[in-house]
Amino acid sequence: MPEQPRVTLPPQSVLDAFDLRGTPEPLTGGQGRSVRVGGAVLKPAEGAEGESEWAASLLERLPRGAGFRVPRPLRSAEGAGVVEGWTAAEFMDGRPGPSRRWPEVVAAGRAFHAALRDQPRPEFLARRTHPWAVGDRVAWGEEEADVVAELAEPFARLLSLRRPVEAAEQIVHGDLTGNVLFAPGQDPVIIDFSPYWRPPLYAEAVVIGDGLLWYDPAPALATGGGGDPRWRQMLIRALIFRLVALSGLVGPSWRAGEKEAARFLAATEAVERGTYGGRARP
Numbered sequence: 001m002p003e004q005p006r007v008t009l010p011p012q013s014v015l016d017a018f019d020l021r022g023t024p025e026p027l028t029g030g031q032g033r034s035v036r037v038g039g040a041v042l043k044p045a046e047g048a049e050g051e052s053e054w055a056a057s058l059l060e061r062l063p064r065g066a067g068f069r070v071p072r073p074l075r076s077a078e079g080a081g082v083v084e085g086w087t088a089a090e091f092m093d094g095r096p097g098p099s100r101r102w103p104e105v106v107a108a109g110r111a112f113h114a115a116l117r118d119q120p121r122p123e124f125l126a127r128r129t130h131p132w133a134v135g136d137r138v139a140w141g142e143e144e145a146d147v148v149a150e151l152a153e154p155f156a157r158l159l160s161l162r163r164p165v166e167a168a169e170q171i172v173h174g175d176l177t178g179n180v181l182f183a184p185g186q187d188p189v190i191i192d193f194s195p196y197w198r199p200p201l202y203a204e205a206v207v208i209g210d211g212l213l214w215y216d217p218a219p220a221l222a223t224g225g226g227g228d229p230r231w232r233q234m235l236i237r238a239l240i241f242r243l244v245a246l247s248g249l250v251g252p253s254w255r256a257g258e259k260e261a262a263r264f265l266a267a268t269e270a271v272e273r274g275t276y277g278g279r280a281r282p
Helices: 012-017 051-061 102-115 123-127 131-139 149-161 200-214 231-250 257-273
Strands: 035-037 040-044 086-090 170-173 180-182 195-198
Touching: 102 170, 102 180, 102 200, 123 195, 131 231, 149 231, 149 257, 170 200, 195 200, 200 231, 200 257, 231 257
Parallel strands: none
Antiparallel strands: 035 040, 040 086, 170 195
16 A cells, blocks of 8 residues: 555644643554544544534434444534644544454444434535545446556456446445454444445445455455345445555556555455355355
């Protein structure tokens, strides 16, 4: 994967606005842009205009004790969820999955998505142009894209495997894989909410696709899906999503292409020959 960007620390004016005291300490994981200050985590606001405020308002309303936890968003004295381009939320401790905890990550995602089922689609989703948004739209045939030469073969093979599929859409977390934390005796914590308007089964497939690409040991293909006959098509879309996003991130001067291309080819072959619950899926 591309190198993570260097961490930028929030200015003192942001700490004052959120009434925080302490020295910012960079946190590992995610995109490497989060810092901890005492009992809070700060990160730059992301996405289209209004996305971070929308996310804070949504997370504040989610039920407690529903099989997952989310960090409580913090607001300034004036009630703002974004201050000088920064957001803040309570720090919640836990050990990140997903290695050897794939079923638990999937279960946490299902509980989270069940709580989001009735949320309306926010308008800002249509305005997003970052590589992950492009990759998502390409995965679902809503947009076309060229990819770097190193990824052209797995991209073409994945597109040839894609078939129409129907499933109800809702708000989902499109990047659960490394963003579920576990602590003994407590519900898992969902962090770094990355919203998309897609079937929950697709968000689940992104988790398993990520495992096939970048984790050792990888999860079994049948870890997700729950026997749904659409599962293979969701996995194909998940791999297209990650491939196109990666291509958009690295650009034409990329020099690590052969290794990543091999990962995508291996994952594609696993989906091609995979069986789910003992029988081949369409």
